[in-house]
Amino acid sequence: MAFDDGPDSFPRLRNVGVAGMLVSFGESLSEPANRAALAFRAELEREGWAGVEETSTSLVSAFLRFDPVHLGHDALRERLEVLLATRDWYEAPLPSGRRLWRIPAVFGTELAPQLGDAAAAAGLSEAEAIASLTETRVRVQTIGFAPGQPYLGSLPEAWDIPRQSALTSQIPEGALAVAIRQLVLFSVSTPTGWQHVGQTAVRLFRPEAEEPFLLRPGDEVEFTRTDAEGLEALRRDPRGGAEERPLP
Amino acid sequence: MSGALRIHRAGPGLTLQDGGRPGYLALGLSRGGAADPLALAEGAALLGQDAGLAAIEMAGMGGEFEATAPLRIALTGAPMVATLDGTRLAWNASHSLQPGQRLGIGAAREGIYGYLHVGGGFEAEERLGARSAHLAAGIGAPLDAGESLTTGKDTGTATGLCLPQEARFSGGTLRIVASVHTGRFPESLRARFEDTVFQRDPRSNRMAARLASEGEGFGIDIGRAILSEAIVPGDIQITGDGTPFVLMAECQTTGGYPRIGTVLPCDLPRVAQAGPGARLAFRFVTLEEAVAAETRAAEARATLGRRVEPLIRDPASIPDLLSYQLVSGVTAGRELEPEGG
Numbered sequence: 001m002a003f004d005d006g007p008d009s010f011p012r013l014r015n016v017g018v019a020g021m022l023v024s025f026g027e028s029l030s031e032p033a034n035r036a037a038l039a040f041r042a043e044l045e046r047e048g049w050a051g052v053e054e055t056s057t058s059l060v061s062a063f064l065r066f067d068p069v070h071l072g073h074d075a076l077r078e079r080l081e082v083l084l085a086t087r088d089w090y091e092a093p094l095p096s097g098r099r100l101w102r103i104p105a106v107f108g109t110e111l112a113p114q115l116g117d118a119a120a121a122a123g124l125s126e127a128e129a130i131a132s133l134t135e136t137r138v139r140v141q142t143i144g145f146a147p148g149q150p151y152l153g154s155l156p157e158a159w160d161i162p163r164q165s166a167l168t169s170q171i172p173e174g175a176l177a178v179a180i181r182q183l184v185l186f187s188v189s190t191p192t193g194w195q196h197v198g199q200t201a202v203r204l205f206r207p208e209a210e211e212p213f214l215l216r217p218g219d220e221v222e223f224t225r226t227d228a229e230g231l232e233a234l235r236r237d238p239r240g241g242a243e244e245r246p247l248p
Numbered sequence: 249m250s251g252a253l254r255i256h257r258a259g260p261g262l263t264l265q266d267g268g269r270p271g272y273l274a275l276g277l278s279r280g281g282a283a284d285p286l287a288l289a290e291g292a293a294l295l296g297q298d299a300g301l302a303a304i305e306m307a308g309m310g311g312e313f314e315a316t317a318p319l320r321i322a323l324t325g326a327p328m329v330a331t332l333d334g335t336r337l338a339w340n341a342s343h344s345l346q347p348g349q350r351l352g353i354g355a356a357r358e359g360i361y362g363y364l365h366v367g368g369g370f371e372a373e374e375r376l377g378a379r380s381a382h383l384a385a386g387i388g389a390p391l392d393a394g395e396s397l398t399t400g401k402d403t404g405t406a407t408g409l410c411l412p413q414e415a416r417f418s419g420g421t422l423r424i425v426a427s428v429h430t431g432r433f434p435e436s437l438r439a440r441f442e443d444t445v446f447q448r449d450p451r452s453n454r455m456a457a458r459l460a461s462e463g464e465g466f467g468i469d470i471g472r473a474i475l476s477e478a479i480v481p482g483d484i485q486i487t488g489d490g491t492p493f494v495l496m497a498e499c500q501t502t503g504g505y506p507r508i509g510t511v512l513p514c515d516l517p518r519v520a521q522a523g524p525g526a527r528l529a530f531r532f533v534t535l536e537e538a539v540a541a542e543t544r545a546a547e548a549r550a551t552l553g554r555r556v557e558p559l560i561r562d563p564a565s566i567p568d569l570l571s572y573q574l575v576s577g578v579t580a581g582r583e584l585e586p587e588g589g
Contacts, residue, residue, distance in 0.1 A: 014428050017480045017510030018538045022428065028475060041274070056274035056478060058502050063478035065273065069543045073535060144476060144502035147277040147385045187276075188386075205277075207375045207387045213275045 011036070011084050013077055019068050021076060024061040025089065029182075031154060032090040033060035034141045038218045042095030043083065051076070057217050059142050059151065097246075098218045100137075103185075104226040104234055104241045105176055105198035107133065111228060114168075118178050118195040121161040132156060133176075133197065133223060138183060140219045148205035148213045149187040152221055157181065163193035174200045174240065176223065185221075198223065201231050201240030214239065220247060251317025252396045253366060256350070261307025262391040263381035264372055265363075267300050272376065273478070273501050280382040280498045283307075283361045283454055283520040286549065287325035290411050291365035293552035294322040294342040296404040301369025302379040304391065306362045310353025311393070313364070319345045319399060320367035320407050326359025326417055326521055341410035341559050359417030359521040367402030384455055384498045410559040411552065416518045419447075419526035423533045423541060424509035427483060433468055433508050438532070441466055441508060445529055446492070448522035454498040457519050458491060459528065465490015470506055479503040482511040484530070494519050512538050514545035 010033075014022045023040060026033030041062040044055045051071025056063045066076060107130045108115035119129035138152035155178070163179040168191065171177060175186045176198030184194050187204035200223075204214045215221070226234065226241070234241035255262075267288065268281020282288045282305055292299035310328050322342040323330055330337040331352045337343055345351055356362055372379045372388075381388030391397070430438070449458035467490035479485070483495045485505040494511055495503075496519070509532065511519060522528055533541075 015425070015535065016478055017427055017482050018425055018512055018535070018542060020478065020480050022478060024477075054270055054273055056501065058477050059475060061477060063273070065270075065480070068539045069546050073539070142476075142502070143274065143276040145276065145500060147272070147275060149276055205385070207385070212376055213272075217274055 011040075011089065013080055015073065016063065019065055021064045021066065021073075021080070022061050023064070023080060023084070026060040029059045029141070029153070034139075034153075035094060036060075036089035036092060037062050038094055039092035040084075040089050041217075047083070049076075049079065057142055058144065095218055098216070098220065099244045100247050101215065101219060101221045102243045103200055103202055103221055103223055104230065105200045105223045106226055106228055106231050107198045109228065111199040111231070112176070112196050114177075114195040115197045118161065118197050121195075122158040124158060129197070130225065132158070133178075133183075134225055137220050137222050140215050140217050140221065141182070143213075143215065143217055145184075146186075146188045146190070146205070148215065150185050150204070150215050150217075150219075150221075152183040152185065153181055155181045155183065161195075164195065165193065167191045167193050168196060171196055172199070174202055176200055185215075199231065200242075201234035201237070202242050203238070203240060206238070209238065214242060251315055251319055251347075252398050253319065253370075254314045254316065254396045255311055255391060255393055256314060257312035258391055258393045258395075259306055259309030259311050260390070261305075261309065262311060263305050263383070264302045264370055264388065264391065264397075265305040265380045266302040266369075266378055268380050268497060269376050269378040269382070276501050277376070277382070277385055278481075278497070278499055278501050280385070280387075280454075281378070281380050282363070283497055284325050284363070284416075284517040286414065286416070286517050287361065287363045289549045289552055290324040290340065291322040291363055293556055294324070294340075294409050294411060295320055295365060295367050295402075296406060296553070297367065297369065297402075301365070301400065302372060303363045303365040303370070304397075306353065306364065308360055309355050310362060310364070313345075313351040313353070314349065315345045315347055315351075316396075317347055320402060320404065321345050321351070322365040323353070323362065324365065324411075325361050325363040326356040326523070327413070328356050328362040329354035338410055338559055340413045342407045344407040356523060358526075359523050361520060366399045367404055368400030371398040371400045382498055384500075408559045409556045411556055417521045417523065417526070419522045419528045420518055421529045421531050422515040422518055423512045423538065424484065424530045425512065425533060425535055425538045427507045427510040428477065429474070429506040430509055432470060432506055433466075437466060437468065438508065441492075442529070442531055445527050447525070447527060448519065450524070452496075454496055456485075456493040456495050456499060457522070458493050459484075466492055466508065468506060474504050474506060476502045476504040479507070480510065482513060482516050483507045484509050484511065496520060512541055514542055 025036040054065040140150040177194030265282040268279040327339040446459040
C-alpha cells in the first residue's frame, strides 16, 4: 500500500479518496501555479472525458471527481500525464470566457473597522492602503469555504501580512478582508482571522436567482470607492452595484 | 394522480433530500444530498420509480403526516417506529396511505436517518438542479408542522412490498484508503488509529461526523500550514486538537487540515447511521480492494428491484397457491426481527 505523497516534483498527481484525483502545480501559492491550475482545468472541461463527473480548481491544483468503476485510476493517470506533457501549463494562457468586474466598496469607517490596523501592518498610510487596494486588479484565484466566496490575488508584497490569531467574532456578508497578499470577499457572515478593510453590497451566492453565483474562478476584479450612502443605495441592487465586462 | 402530504407534527431534523447537486464544486458548493444514499435507492426500488426523486430525510425522529389523496409511501433507512392510524407498519417496505389516515413516525430504534418516500416523489421547486435542502449553503429549510408538500405524478400502483434491510445502523469496521496526507502520519499513529474504537459524537451533523474515542488524539505536527485543497465526503480530517472528523455529504469543498484517510463511499452510510452506542473502527484497504467494493455496491444498488418481495402474501393475489411452500414463504413480521450485524 502506498502511503507516501509521491514525488516532490510538480505537476504531481495524487488520489483523493476512491473517486478523486488532484493535479497539483505547486506546494504553495504562486502566480504561475494558479494560472496553470485554471488553464489545466479549462482543458479538462474541453476534453470532457467519459467517467469524469466534475472538475474544480483550488489555489494551485485542478481536481477531478470521477467514477472509478467505469474509469480506472491507472487509465485516468495515464491520460492526465499525456495531457500534462502536451505543453508548459505554467506558461499557458488563462482560459477564455473570463470577466472583469468592478465592485464598489467602502474602505475603512465603522463599516470596515480594520483598515487602519491592516494598513499599519503593511507599512502604509490609510490613503496609501486604499490607493493600493483600488489600483490593483486581482484575480479570483479560487472559490471556497462557502458557496461563491472568492480568494483574490495577488496583492503587492506589502500586503504579505499574517492572519490575526484572535478571530473577529463575526464579519458581515460582503466584507472585504485582507491577509497574506490575498483578499477574501465574504459570501456569508462568519468568524475570521482576516482583517476587515472594506465593505461591499454584493451577494456572491443567491440560490433563488437565475444566476446564483456572481463570480467564477479566473474572473478579475477591481474595487472602486463609494461612501456609506452610496453603499446603502447599492444594497437595493441584486448585484450590489457590481458591473462586468468580458475579458479578451 | 397528484396530491399532497400534510405535516401535522415534525421532528427537528426533517429535510427534503435527493441525490444532491453535482457540478458546483468549482464554485464552492458541495453536492450534499441524502446522508444515506442507499436508503434513497431502496425507496425508489420499493416504489418502482427513479432514484433521483426527493424524499423526506428524518434525523433521529419522524413526525405525523396525512395525505390529501391516496398515496403510496415507502419507509427506508434507520428503522423507526411507524404506525398507520395506530397500527404498526413494517419498515423498509411500501404501504398505501388513504386520505384521512394518520401516518405516525417516531424515534429511530437504531441508526440516525430514516426516509419517507412517496409515489411520484415530492415536487418542491428545484434550486440549482435539485430539491434537496443544503442548510450549510443556505438552500432550503427544515420542514415544519403545518406545511403541505405536493407530490408528483405516481405512475406505479404496487404497495405491500419490502426489501431485506442491509445492516448499516450499528457501526462496524469501515474500509478506508490512503489519501493526500496519509503518508505524513507516522506508521505507529496509523496503526493506533486502526486499533481504536470510536463512537459518532452526538454533535455530528450533515457536514461532518465527529469521532469520539478514549485515549490521546491523532494530531501530527505538520510544520507549516497545509495549503487548502479539495476535500471530499469520507475524508477523515484531524483537527488541531487531534480529533478526527469524517466529512459528510454537506461538507465544504476545500479544507486545510491533514487527512489520515478516506472512508469508501459505499461504507459512508455506516458513519451517517451510527447511532448512540454504535462502535466504529477503520481499516486501510488497497485502492484495488476499494474499487472492487464500490463495483459490487454499484451492482447491488442497480439490482435492488430484483430483491423486492411481497410483505405479506395475500392468498388471493397468488395465482397458483398450491405450488407455494407456505411455511417457508411467509415474510410477515419481518419488521419485528432484530436487525442483523
